Amino acid sequence: MSCAQTIADYALRSVGIGERLLPRSDFTLCQQFTLIGSGMIWNVYFGLFALFFGFFLATAVAMGKSARNPLIRKPAEWFIFIFRGSPLFIQFFFAYFAFLSLKSVSPFFDAFTSAWLGALIVLFLNTAAYSGEIFYGALRSIPRGDVEAADAYGFSGWTRFRRIIWPTMLRLAWPAYTNEAIFLFHATTLVFFSGFPAFQQRGDALYYANYFADKTFNPFVPYPILAGYFILLTLALIGVFGLVNRHLNRHLPQEARRPLRVRPNVIR
Amino acid sequence: MFSFCTDPSILPDWQWMACYLTTGKHMAFYVSFGTVLLLLAITAPVSLGFGFLGAMAARARLWPVRILGRAYIAVVRGVPDIAFFLFFVIALDQAFEWLRHKVLCPDWDQPIRQGNDFVVCAEAKLPLGTAPQWIHETYGFGLAVLTFAIVFGAFAANVIFGAMRTVPRAQMETAEAYGMTRRQSFWRILVPQMWVYALPGLSNLWMILIKATPLLFLLGVEDIVYWARELGGAKTPRFTDYPHPDWRMWYFLALLVFYLAFTKLSEIVLERLMQRLTHGQATMGGEAQRKAAA
Numbered sequence: 001m002s003c004a005q006t007i008a009d010y011a012l013r014s015v016g017i018g019e020r021l022l023p024r025s026d027f028t029l030c031q032q033f034t035l036i037g038s039g040m041i042w043n044v045y046f047g048l049f050a051l052f053f054g055f056f057l058a059t060a061v062a063m064g065k066s067a068r069n070p071l072i073r074k075p076a077e078w079f080i081f082i083f084r085g086s087p088l089f090i091q092f093f094f095a096y097f098a099f100l101s102l103k104s105v106s107p108f109f110d111a112f113t114s115a116w117l118g119a120l121i122v123l124f125l126n127t128a129a130y131s132g133e134i135f136y137g138a139l140r141s142i143p144r145g146d147v148e149a150a151d152a153y154g155f156s157g158w159t160r161f162r163r164i165i166w167p168t169m170l171r172l173a174w175p176a177y178t179n180e181a182i183f184l185f186h187a188t189t190l191v192f193f194s195g196f197p198a199f200q201q202r203g204d205a206l207y208y209a210n211y212f213a214d215k216t217f218n219p220f221v222p223y224p225i226l227a228g229y230f231i232l233l234t235l236a237l238i239g240v241f242g243l244v245n246r247h248l249n250r251h252l253p254q255e256a257r258r259p260l261r262v263r264p265n266v267i268r
Numbered sequence: 269m270f271s272f273c274t275d276p277s278i279l280p281d282w283q284w285m286a287c288y289l290t291t292g293k294h295m296a297f298y299v300s301f302g303t304v305l306l307l308l309a310i311t312a313p314v315s316l317g318f319g320f321l322g323a324m325a326a327r328a329r330l331w332p333v334r335i336l337g338r339a340y341i342a343v344v345r346g347v348p349d350i351a352f353f354l355f356f357v358i359a360l361d362q363a364f365e366w367l368r369h370k371v372l373c374p375d376w377d378q379p380i381r382q383g384n385d386f387v388v389c390a391e392a393k394l395p396l397g398t399a400p401q402w403i404h405e406t407y408g409f410g411l412a413v414l415t416f417a418i419v420f421g422a423f424a425a426n427v428i429f430g431a432m433r434t435v436p437r438a439q440m441e442t443a444e445a446y447g448m449t450r451r452q453s454f455w456r457i458l459v460p461q462m463w464v465y466a467l468p469g470l471s472n473l474w475m476i477l478i479k480a481t482p483l484l485f486l487l488g489v490e491d492i493v494y495w496a497r498e499l500g501g502a503k504t505p506r507f508t509d510y511p512h513p514d515w516r517m518w519y520f521l522a523l524l525v526f527y528l529a530f531t532k533l534s535e536i537v538l539e540r541l542m543q544r545l546t547h548g549q550a551t552m553g554g555e556a557q558r559k560a561a562a
Contacts, residue, residue: 081528081532082528085527085528085531085532086479086524086527086528086531087478087479087480087481087482087527088479089482089483089485089493090482090520090523090527091524093493093496093497093516094517094520094521094523094524097500097514097516098517100514100516100517101514101517186347186348186350187348189350189351190350193350193486206350206351206354209351209354210354213354213355213358217358217386218381218386219354219355219358219359219362220359223351223354223355226347226348226351227343227347227351230347230348230351231347
């Protein structure tokens with residue numbers, strides 16, 4: 001079987017398009033590259049959506065944690081503590097089994113037990129908590145002078161938040177937020193190892209890498225391929241976040257702009 | 269466990285619960301919490317050692333060593349850690365068996381990789397096929413510890429490498445002015461001073477290490493996740509004296525609470541430690557303490 005044929009068969013295998021059966025023996029390098037790459041679709045899907053929705057919740061949580069009213073502050077603090085204080089792996093397991101028991105109560109929860117929604121919700125809440133803490137730290141380090149200047153110009157309420165506080169918070173938080181985004185993409189590899197079933201063997205990149213390693217008993221091919229894909233993904237993320245960083249810092253004098261420093265990878 | 273546990277089906281609720289929670293399997297579940305703590309207790313110092321070696325290598329003068337140290341830090345940190353866990357467990361196992369194979373069976377002529385199999389001679393198998401069960405379990409646990417230590421060693425190496433660079437340059441210059449050799453100034457000046465700078469990063473790492481322990485499950489060790497899945501699953505009266513529906517959710521809730529309590533406790537202890545270490549230091553923290561006292 002030629003490599004082009006393999007790509008046609010397996011490039012979209014992880015979303016259920018193409019050849020139904022996974023290769024069972026005589027694995028070629030091309031098959032491993034294609035299937036693991038196909039699995040990356042899931043990693044990108046989970047990462048992008050969790051990051052996008054999590055961003056808004058994170059802003060809300062950060063505002064909540066810095067609120068003076070304890071009725072708002074306490075829930076935000078607890079939310080952050082619960083999701084940052086426990087392993088993501090256990091959160092996945094708990095959420096999966098919780099959705100499973102809810103499923104027997106009402107068919108409304110059917111979709112929640114499959115990875116595309118259930119795991120996405122866990123990742124969304126998790127990244128919201130981690131980014132919320134980052135944004136909260138940034139909120140606290142907004143220079144007093146900036147806020148005073150806003151007051152002097154007659155900004156108040158929503159406009160002051162929208163025009164002054166929020167952009168400054170993002171600018172200060174951006175390097176740490178970039179790291180968080182990278183961790184999040186790495187964390188998506190946990191999904192199919194934590195209860196959520198890979199329906200018809202539609203898994204993510206690590207799922208397929210693990211499949212090949214189990215079948216060939218040779219970890220030295222699939223895992224480096226997976227690592228290569230993730231390094232590419234990380235570089236792409238750094239590129240995109242670097243562009244945003246430049247946009248956020250565009251008003252600063254040239255030498256005050258700090259280039260983005262990235263320290264990837266922390267397990268959660 | 270208790271004398272009234274002989275026929276659980278007729279017991280009132282609280283007694284049933286007391287009996288249920290003290291069955292032999294539950295005892296194994298409680299012991300597995302000890303496994304997690306043991307893993308932490310061994311892994312933390314070992315990975316600190318790996319980290320120290322890595323940091324030393326990364327700032328070595330000899331360039332091959334320096335490249336090796338920096339590559340170790342960069343590669344492990346750039347790839348999803350769970351991939352490393354899955355990779356190292358097999359890779360280390362095969363590496364050990366291959367080494368033993370080379371030493372113990374020098375006149376073996378067949379290839380080691382035969383299609384999808386990894387074949388070494390019987391004497392080189394690790395652990396030996398005849399070994400008792402506990403050796404198999406210990407070997408698996410040892411592999412897990414080594415894997416954790418390699419991955420977390422890279423993180424620790426990065427923290428320590430950074431801390432070594434944060435020690436004020438003037439301190440090292442003074443050491444040179446006193447005529448200390450590079451080695452002397454490293455061991456007598458740099459190493460004792462860097463810990464204050466390394467502590468925030470290392471305590472962060474400790475938190476991460478705690479949260480990485482459930483991954484033991486993926487390495488094939490019978491840890492708390494394994495038992496929670498095992499015990500929580502629905503049980504029918506045919507196979508057990510204590511039938512119950514699917515309780516895995518509650519077991520994982522218990523694990524969640526355990527981890528939350530553990531991280532909270534660590535946070536408090538590390539905060540105390542930091543307070544003590546910053547005392548009298550020429551840092552912002554030390555300055556704040558001095559002002560508060562005055």
